[in-house]
Amino acid sequence: MFARELSGGRQNSTHYLYYESYIFPQRTVPPGWDRLLRDPRQPPCRPGRHRKGAEGPRLRPERCPLAEGKHVTALLDHWxxxxxxxxxxxxxxxWLRDWSVWIGKPGLLPNTNEAFGLKExxxxxxxxxxxxxxxxxxxxANERVRLALQLEAAFGFRREEVLKARPLVxxxxxxxxxxxxxxxGGRPRFIGLSHPRQRQLLDAWKAMVGDGSLIPAGMNYVQFLQTYKHETRRAGLGQAHGFRHxxxxxxxxxxxxxxxxxxxxxxVEAMTVAEAARLQIxxxxxxxxxxxxxxxxxRRRAAKAAA
Known part of the structure; x- marks a missing residue:
């Protein structure tokens, strides 16, 4: 286990958990934080707050002995x-930067990735x-998947967003x-209607799902996502991200x-309104x-000519 490698192979009362390349001493993880370790984009609570009804120690910097720069470097080398x-x-x-803020160590990682040797x-x-x-x-063939793709093109939805959203709400x-x-990332947003076709699709969406979402009754998101993937791949659409483009x-x-x-x-150099338009998009x-x-x-700006 990679966590054991980082700990020098030692085994004691504080043994280590390794979820999706994140390392923690088990004793520092309050109930509910295992969800954060599996998916760091969805923390169960914010810094200084504890989920109602949760028990156990708060996740404090002094209780995270592995949260040091050398461990970030080791993770990077492992990846x-x-x-x-x-x-x-x-x-x-x-995600690690977000996590470092949640545990009270915002300076754990530099603000940019220049020092990590990643390709441009x-x-x-x-x-x-x-x-x-x-x-x-x-x-x-699936009518719900077909409508989902039309909505992605009309509103710029991501795949997860269009499947989970409830149009009536x-x-x-x-x-x-x-x-x-x-x-x-849990970022709510508003998308305005600017074309009659958008209203037509929105009404068709509500007519199909009523008070629910595109996920059919008796299925959860993960199950219907597999249906979505099967349909798009069979149709030669891949991940269908081109509709957002x-x-x-x-x-x-x-x-x-x-x-x-x-x-x-x-x-951008030739269009005075392009910068504001890009920010809105x-x-x-x-x-x-x-x-x-x-x-x-x-590209916003023309590529520089080779010297």
Missing amino acids: KATGIADQTIRNRLS RTPYQGNKARAADAATLEGV ADRGDGIQLKASWTK AFAQWRFKTLTGQPCPAAGGKT SRELGHGRISVTDTYLG
């Missing part, structure tokens, strides 16, 4: 040795936008309010009146950084 992609490592480091990001890797038209969705008349429990590019053209760079448009997609839009819309 690299096992062939984990740099982007996956970036995601895990982001390549945010734009070609135009991946995919239209949710009849020809594209022809191979999707989310519909605000002029847009959709996504609850924190439906979204990635299509939404972002449509919103860019709506906000600026011009196509984005990925679709042959101009870069980033928020509608559930991100908070304008740099993320390069993935969906193409």
Whole structure:
């Protein structure tokens, strides 16, 4: 066990748990925190707060003897040795930064990943936008999955969001309010309606599921996710992320009146409104950084010529 390797092979009353590359002494983990160890994006409580009814010690920095910089380095070396992609490592480091704040050690990791020797990001890797038209969705037999893909293209939903959301609750008349429990990272967001097609799809969504979600009765999210994956792969759509790209590019053209760079448009230097439009699209997609839009819309600035 990797945790034993880090502890020097010693075995004593404080033995170590290893969940998804996270290491803790068992005695420091209050009830409910095992969920955080398995999925660090969903902590059971915030710093200084304890879940109602929970018993056991609070998770304090002085009770986490393994939470030191050398252990972060060891984890990073372990991830690299096992062939984990740099982007996956970036995601895990982001979770670790959140976790370090929750335990009261915000300086455990540096704010950037420059010191970790990860490859430079390549945010734009070609135009991946995919239209949710009849020809594209022809191979999707499940009507709920087909509607989910149409909603992803119309509202920029992530896969988990569109499957979990309840339209009767989310519909605000002029847009959709996504609850924190439906979204990635627990970040609620509002997506306004700007085209009649969006209202048509929203009404069709409510008519299909009523007060529920796209997850059918008798199934949970994990089970229906497998149905979703089976349908999209059989139809040759992969993870179907291209529909979010299509939404972002449509919103860019709506906000600026011009196509984005990925679709042959101009870069930020040539468009005074592009920066504000990208920031709004980033928020509608559930991100908070304008740099993320390069993935969906193409590079903001023209590539520098080689010297």
